Amino acid sequence: MIGGKAAHLRRLADAGFSVPEWSVLGLDVLRDFRLRSGLDAEIAALLTGLNPDTAYDTAERIAKAFSVTPLDGAALSAIWRAYDAVGQGTVAVRSSGADEDLPNVSFAGQYSSFLGLSGFDAVAEHVRECWASAYSARSLVYRWLHGLPTDRIDLAVIVQRIVPAEVSGVMFTAHPVTGDRDQALISCVYGLGETLSSGAVDPDTLTLDRTSGVVGDAVIGEKAERLDPGPGGPVLSRVSSHHRVRFALSNEQVGDLGDLGARVERLFGCPQDIEWALHDGAFHVLQARPITTLREAEGELRVWDSADIDEDFGEVTAPLTFSFARLAYQKVYRDHVRALGVPESDIARMDEWFGDMLGYFDGRVYYNVLNWYKVIRLLPGYKLHRRVLERALGVRETSDELAEAQHPIGSAGRQRLVRFRVAARFVRMFMGARRSVAAFVDDFAEASAAFEEVDYADLPGHEVNRELYRLEDRLLTRWGPTAVLDNVLMLSFGVLQSLNQRWLPDAPPWVVWEAVQPGAEAPPPAARLAAIAADLAGRERLAVEIAARPAADLAGWLTDARGDDAAWLRAALSDYLAEFGHVASGSLNLEEPDLHADPARLMALLQEALQGVAGAAEEAVASASRRAEADAYLAAHLSGPKRFVYHLVRTKVREALRERERVRHARVRVFGVARRMFQAIGRDLESVGALGDRREVFFLKLEEIRAAYAGTLDHRELRPLAELRRDQQSRQRLMPAPPPRFTTRGSVYWSLRSPDPGDPSGDVLRGIPCAPGIVTGVARLLDAPADAEGGVIVARRTDPRWVAALPTAAALLIERGGPLTHAATVARELGIPAIVRVPELTTRIKDGMTLSVDGTTGLIRILK
Secondary structure (H helix, E strand, C coil): CCHHHHHHHHHHHHCCCCCCCEEEECHHHHHHHHHHHCHHHHHHHHCCCCCCCCHHHHHHHHHHHHHCCCCCHHHHHHHHHHHHHCCCCEEEEEEEECCCCCCCCCCCCCCCCEEEEECHHHHHHHHHHHHHHHHCHHHHHHHHHHCCCCCCCCEEEEEEECCCCCEEEEEECCCCCCCCCCEEEEEEEEECCHHHHCCCCCCEEEEEECCCCCEEEEECCCCCEEEECCCCCCEEEECCHHHHCCCCCCHHHHHHHHHHHHHHHHHHCCCEEEEEEEECCEEEEEEEEECCCCCCCCCCEEEEECHHHHHHHCCCCCHHHHHHHHHHHHHHHHHHHHHCCCCHHHHHHHHHHHCCCEEEECCEEEEEHHHHHHHHHCCCCHHHHHHHHHHHHCCCCCCHHHHHCCCCCCCHHHHHHHHHHHHHHHHHHHHCHHHHHHHHHHHHHHHHHHHHCCCHHHCCHHHHHHHHHHHHHHCHHHCHHHHHHHHHHHHHHHHHHHHHHHHCCCCCHHHHHHCCCCCCCCCHHHHHHHHHHHHHHCCHHHHHHHHHCCHHHHHHHHHHCCCHHHHHHHHHHHHHHHHHCCCCCCCCCCCCCCCCCCHHHHHHHHHHHHHHHHHHHHHHHHHHHHHHHHHHHHHHHCCHHHHHHHHHHHHHHHHHHHHHHHHHHHHHHHHHHHHHHHHHHHHHHHHCCCCCCHHHHHHCCHHHHHHHHHCCCCCCCHHHHHHHHHHHHHHHHHCCCCCCEEEEECCHHHCCCCCCCCCCCCCEEECEEEECCEEEEEEEECCCHHHCCCEEEEECCCCHHHHHHCCCEEEEEECCCCCCCHHHHHHHHHCCCEEECCCCHHHHCCCCCEEEEECCCCEEEECC
């Protein structure tokens, strides 16, 4: 009897949420007034044969009928009781429709609300206008579009105290465009929220990762004006330039708002569209309703995170590097689970995702996070392993619900059997990890030396390709046992963190790190270069020359330099290049020139090492001092069994850190050999005309190179393919990188992905996507909704009246406003693609242009 909005307010208030004081005129008050005044029969006659073409005229006639019908004593008495119940003063009069805020229809903005009303006469008059808005053109069209009856329209009215908000806004606890339940969408403005919902002001808009609390996709709106309560009604004023260029909410307030949204969602049991106001540091809930447009996510969910993988692959990576790295990860983790005792039949089932441990977006490499969870799901202590894995990879935490849903092997029953078998094997491998790594390193050194001694430049391309297969078989497939080292490190470090939290809660962070720092050694290339630099520092005249000259000129100068010291340095660097020239950079990027091809880089590394010589001794003393302080702190705060256990765990972490560096260097050596092989293959393909330049080999994929020598290519045009990818990568280097973390569903590259930036011709525009879908249509540049005649509606601003123009629209494009305006909300309900806040939309788009509109990515292309 009180309508959807009021019913929700009652639940919120009963649950303890801060809801401004309110009372309600029930549905029966309007119903009885219509009967007593004769409006019922008059309205019924006017609504006969209603359709969108007659909606405007019908609405005007009904509004006039309400305006000339005086409120009788019973209606005035009911209004007075509601106004008096909230203490009179300044209030808002808000609609609460019988069919408003339902799960499938929101009626967002279809009924009128009025803010800042003072005095009984003003309240009574606006209650009547609120009743009349049940028959507005936009409301009638909305009903017609949703197939709702018009013969019985009931509306309650809320009378509510006004909150003099510093900031107001709307929060969707799930993303209304993507359907992502882990992403909240927030829009806000200064003052009262009417300027946001009407689209009169460009709001701040941001997404909030509900799991980690990280803010993303933040756009500062202009927020040029604000609406505040005044004695004679709301007062519109300008916002200072200082406040326009900053977010209206602080990060802490955004976090508090996220917590509020989560509690409201739990109360109602589904994602919510929440209107809120911030006053005196506290959030007040003005209304909450289900998100009517939330689509069920389609396709397999994938979580992508770049985390610390940039250390290995840099900013942009060529296709050959990615395809080789993908193969390496696949081989390593297949061998890893085999070493753990997973049966071959189960490994065969896991093969479908072993090849997808990494992803590739705009030339950047990403972890496919959920597949990593599947690997560690096999191990004992999954929750601890997962948390430490997230810290080790540098990725953001994933929700427990999502992480628990990852199953590497078929049914839960089968998984339990395999995990029991794995647990026993894992314990043995955990205890013997140091011996396993030592055996691997010795075997690897012997095997890799055989590959490193070969001069691949002297071999025909097909023989190099055969050597590549041997490399895969001899080195990549024997890596599995070393992968347990990561598990040892993760588990040991996780236990150490738990001990720190329990036994050393007040320990400075540096103490915890110094507890495990000793034992980690510099990689052999860095250690050797440091030794050369230390010797060079004792040859003062030569050291001064090396330090003073530009790195680009040093190689040529050193070649011609005379004297014993110069001869010594040439020999030392020649030996260094022979042993480490292909691996010294530490990068896994195959396309990156090695030190043989880039002598200036070698000289720059030498200069850096020389600069570090002076401070090396001081750093060694300082490091020893820090270690001594850390040991003293631990001795003072731990004793007896605690000290013994802590020492065991930190020793395990130290050992794992040291051994991990040895394994990492081995990995760099594998990629160094592969780089030389691919350079030789590039020369071979260039010599036969398959490529225009030997370095273009890095823009082919591994499988394409193999097919070229196996006779299984689907086409022979490798040269234009490599050139296409080379040019594409040049553009990728100029593009903003994709977000550090994002999710996709189904067709990965076409779901939830940012489009390429606009092209130089200016035929591409981009805004904030707010209703998904892809259409092509003719632009209709409009100043008012009544002018709509179908096509792609292009407008500078909209307000709730524009809903009446949507039935015939192919898409909705708005230059100003935010994604949570009424027009955008209804567009989502109707399945009409919509994009808002498109810069220069109404100046660059002309009436009659043919447009392609993608409401999922926010991309608009001018086709004609």
